[in-house]
Amino acid sequence: MNAQAFQVTCLQDGADLTAADALIVGVFQGDEPQLQPGVEGMDKKLYKAMNRALKAGWITGKVGQSLPLPLPESKAGLPPRALLVGLGKRDKLDEEALRQIGGHTLKACDSQRMVSVISLLGQLQGDDLEAGRSLQALLEGTWLARYRFADYQKTEEEPKPRLQTLQLLGAGDQAEAVVARSEAIARGVWFTRDLCNSPANVLTPKTLADEAKGLAENGNIKSVVWDTTRLRRKGMNGILAVGQGSEVPPRMIVMEHLKGGDRPPLVLVGKAITFDSGGISLKPAANMGDMKFDMSGGGAVLGVMKALDALNWPVNVIGIVPAAENMPSGKAQRPGDVIKMSNGVHVEVLNTDAEGRLILADALVHACSLKPAAVIDMATLTGACVMALGHNATGLMGNDDDLQSELEAVGKLTGERVWRLPMFDEYQDQIKSKVGDIKNVGERGAGTITAACFLSHFVEEEIPWAHLDIAGTGWGVKGKSYIDDGSVGVGVRLLLRLIEGRMQEAEA
Incomplete structure (x- = not known):
């Protein structure tokens, strides 16, 4: 049976971020793409680097888009790069949109050979959604996108690096319970x-x-x-x-x-x-x-x-x-x-x-x-x-x-x-x-x-x-x-x- 799972853990503010391959940040689509809330308070250099990418039109925020971005050295202790992912329009952020975002994000991480990432996407909250539902939908999409049925195919001698650890930063008090429910x-x-x-x-x-x-x-x-x-x-x-x-x-x-x-x-x-x-x-x-x-x-x-x-x-x-x-x-x-x-x-x-x-x-x-x-x-x-x-x-x-x-x-x-x-x-x-x-x-x-x-x-x-x-x-x-x-x-x-x-x- 299928055995392609990855580990999901929850981090609190102030945790060491340097060991991860990348920091995942969402971008909302609009006349002027916008970073998801919470980024501006992390590090000024990080915020400026990401906003320059948005102003240059490198990513518009459409669901399915992703952009790997090298990060400047910082005293805040950040991963070496970021992965910007499209969130679509802010008013369309319902459960199904979050599942799609979770799936696209997993595929982007795998295509970039990211093994360990820290994600801010767990902080997203769709309008009119019950507490924890946004995170659950996001994780469902992430988990389900990993699935492959390959029981009867030869395994690669040197498998490509794939996501093994997803760390959620600032996802809230209910995050661990939501992670367990989503995984089940x-x-x-x-x-x-x-x-x-x-x-x-x-x-x-x-x-x-x-x-x-x-x-x-x-x-x-x-x-x-x-x-x-x-x-x-x-x-x-x-x-x-x-x-x-x-x-x-x-x-x-x-x-x-x-x-x-x-x-x-x-x-x-x-x-x-x-x-x-x-x-x-x-x-x-x-x-x-x-x-x-x-x-x-x-x-x-x-x-x-x-x-x-x-x-x-x-x-x-x-x-x-x-x-x-x-x-x-x-x-x-x-x-x-x-x-x-x-x-x-x-x-x-x-x-x-x-x-x-x-x-x-x-x-x-x-x-x-x-x-x-x-x-x-x-x-x-x-x-x-x-x-x-x-x-x-x-x-x-x-x-x-x-x-x-x-x-x-x-x-x-x-x-x-x-x-x-x-x-x-x-x-x-x-x-x-x-x-x-x-x-x-x-x-x-x-x-x-x-x-x-x-x-x-x-x-x-x-x-x-x-x-x-x-x-x-x-x-x-x-x-x-x-x-x-x-x-x-x-x-x-x-x-x-x-x-x-x-x-x-x-x-x-």
């Missing part, structure tokens, strides 16, 4: 990215279950894996049908973090098709290798649980991950088969490539049996969602307006935006079956919505439920400094922010 969240995302990026011959339902078992080592998470015997006993025929064509049996993973007393749990359900060939309804060969990412929803649930293991918040969260491999064989399910699901609903399978909803259905039935406060499922479910929303927003549907509004709000804050789609009664007509109760595909139009309509048959009406279709946001996202090729790890930060918000409400 980032490591949860890293874990998800590692799982999703792993090739399907390595990450199978069995090895995914083994990873879940590993989360229980510290005692904050309890992990139980349901094998085929238990799945049959519980009538989980959707999961069994999808997995029956593979040589690797399906599993259902149940993880618990129960530290919130007698409050009802939030249940997270994540689809994990570790490889999706389409089954008998075989997919085209082009880009089929990307179908290792079809377990991104389940991977995100594991990432959330890994973060909770480190954070150990006083909350009740249960993660459920149905895991299977969708393969064609003489044992595979066929178009036209009818499955009796665990809640008694008979499903006519018309397309074996619409398999994700079948495994989610059984998992949702189990989730509702746990008397939850709410259920949120996440899945790379439909190509139709990519056509509708592209790679910039996750599709959101459900039965509860308050829960969907909650997800919209935290989506804006985390930069993992969601977009609500309707579930009018007329869409339910598209999945009525002449053979069973419902069929697993509807008409060509509104495929994302009819998939959610299918799932609604396995959720009890009185339980708040939301469905997140991450088919467009799970991988292949461009234009963000903290996202590399491959898996995004989408959903981890979104769900953790929702969990944190509910925790704060309970404690208020």
Whole structure:
């Protein structure tokens, strides 16, 4: 797994700065670029040298810009050079902008071969942001930008120098707690990215279950894996049908973090098709290798649980991950088969490539049996969602307006935006079956919505439920400094922010 972390420490005013390779200072964009507050009081020579660079137009302050600058000798005891980084316009300094700044800064440090830096960026404070949120967003972007999946590439004989120590100067009294929280969240995302990026011959339902078992080592998470015997006993025929064509049996993973007393749990359900060939309804060969990412929803649930293991918040969260491999064989399910699901609903399978909803259905039935406060499922479910929303927003549907509004709000804050789609009664007509109760595909139009309509048959009406279709946001996202090729790890930060918000409400 990924091991490219760096150390983040907090310095107080008056600390020795000479050992670092550089001092990082932000520049705001405007008609006249301006240095971030706090620089003028450090050293007059430093302030003048930086302002000369600004007046010369060497840096305008646009996000993504950086400028290495030699520093004059000074009695203040400064590093030998500075790295000026663009902050964008001052009134646009929100959480997502700070994540982008953090990512660009990390890449600039690495490109300049800076091993140890002292940063003033931790002093930045966006308008209307809660205490500590500016620093958390900055650090999230920094941590996540470091991620690379290189498990199967030869290591360089002489690796290039990269940032190893980031020291925050004057970041405030809460800085150490924010650093710890940010690192735990980032490591949860890293874990998800590692799982999703792993090739399907390595990450199978069995090895995914083994990873879940590993989360229980510290005692904050309890992990139980349901094998085929238990799945049959519980009538989980959707999961069994999808997995029956593979040589690797399906599993259902149940993880618990129960530290919130007698409050009802939030249940997270994540689809994990570790490889999706389409089954008998075989997919085209082009880009089929990307179908290792079809377990991104389940991977995100594991990432959330890994973060909770480190954070150990006083909350009740249960993660459920149905895991299977969708393969064609003489044992595979066929178009036209009818499955009796665990809640008694008979499903006519018309397309074996619409398999994700079948495994989610059984998992949702189990989730509702746990008397939850709410259920949120996440899945790379439909190509139709990519056509509708592209790679910039996750599709959101459900039965509860308050829960969907909650997800919209935290989506804006985390930069993992969601977009609500309707579930009018007329869409339910598209999945009525002449053979069973419902069929697993509807008409060509509104495929994302009819998939959610299918799932609604396995959720009890009185339980708040939301469905997140991450088919467009799970991988292949461009234009963000903290996202590399491959898996995004989408959903981890979104769900953790929702969990944190509910925790704060309970404690208020």
